[in-house]
Amino acid sequence: MVRRNTLKVTKFLALVTLLFFSFLMLRITLPYLSLERDVRFLQIKRAVIDNDGWRTAFFVHVFSSIFLLIAGFTQFFSPLKKRYSAVHKLVGKMYVVILLFISGPAGLIMAFYANGGWTSQLAFVTLSFFWLWTTAKAWLAIRDRDFVSHGEWMIRSFALTLSALTLRAWKFVLVMILHPPPMTLYMIVAWLGWIPNLLLAEWLIRKQYAPRILRG
Template sequence: MLLAKKTSVIFKVLFTGGFVYFFWLMLKITLEYIPLQTDVSFLMIKQTEVETRPEYLTFFYTHVYTSIFVLLSGFIAILRRDFGYKGLHKTSGKIYILLLLIFSAPSGIYMGIFANGGLYSKISFLIMGCLWWFSTFKAYQLIREKKFEQHKQWMWRSFALTLSAITLRMWKVIIVYFFHPDPMDVYQIIAWLGWIPNLLLVEVLIRKKLI
């Protein structure tokens, strides 16, 4: 029991430190799209969609601008009472669920239809987007039923998928640095690596009662 508690504390400290660092990196990426531009960063390789689908930019900017707040509010929500943020938990959780269900996940699912890397990448991003929406909606249902422990577990699953925005980019750097694959092959790989390991890790931590 004592070992499990120490492991849990270590995990939370490392998780917090890692999140703060990578959140800052994600914020810098988001700021690249302010003011609105259609030829910077990721959009430079999506010019076909930009030029042929007028709605693409609307979905893209909706996803980018809301996801950074989803990332932050989700992190604050899962800190819970362990870090002394009890007062913020409910409010940040509401913001997280509202933004994700109405804006971030639907726009992400739309973007998944046009994902780089071909069919395999598209399938992965569509599955992830649907699971992201479903796990969040499930957490919402459970908290309304006052099933607090189950709600917490489903929020962790949801946030594991939210963190794919970070882990996807981490895997991309690692794979490109060590293996130098074709760019489209990279997308096919990280499309799956970005979220499946996250969910598997969370399931292990839930079952070991570390979160």
């Protein structure tokens, strides 16, 4: 009983934290609706801003990732799964399709132009590979009606989706504590933004917390 209550409290605190950073992410994203070339992050991408392929990939990735974050949260929300199973399945399918064919490939294109040189580029290319791979494995598992494996791979996939939030959270923390130079900071968070997520997801699966998480 104590362990179950602890898990519920942990999930609640994690949800509140993630919702807070999701709100911040939304605030960061909204200015890009103008499609202007001098908004926020784009101001430091002058070297590639005129590259139509990169610019298209950027806007596609930014806007589609917001949907993936929202969709991912709903997949672990018990009332939705129980009362509206058809909606749960539809949103899950949209998550997989958009990630595999839209947001994931766009993110991979962006990875090759990441700030911080080859260190950051390698980090984001690796992240893109694992993001696409874990999601493809989740899709293959549900196609074979292996629900347990599907759930575990979805946990891994969403852990990587959350890198959009955790990267910015780590950036905030590191700036507050260490004040590193901008490019050094970028090289650090390029790895720190997703590796702990994946390790935590794997730990939860290995410790058999996955079924409880998936039940909501």
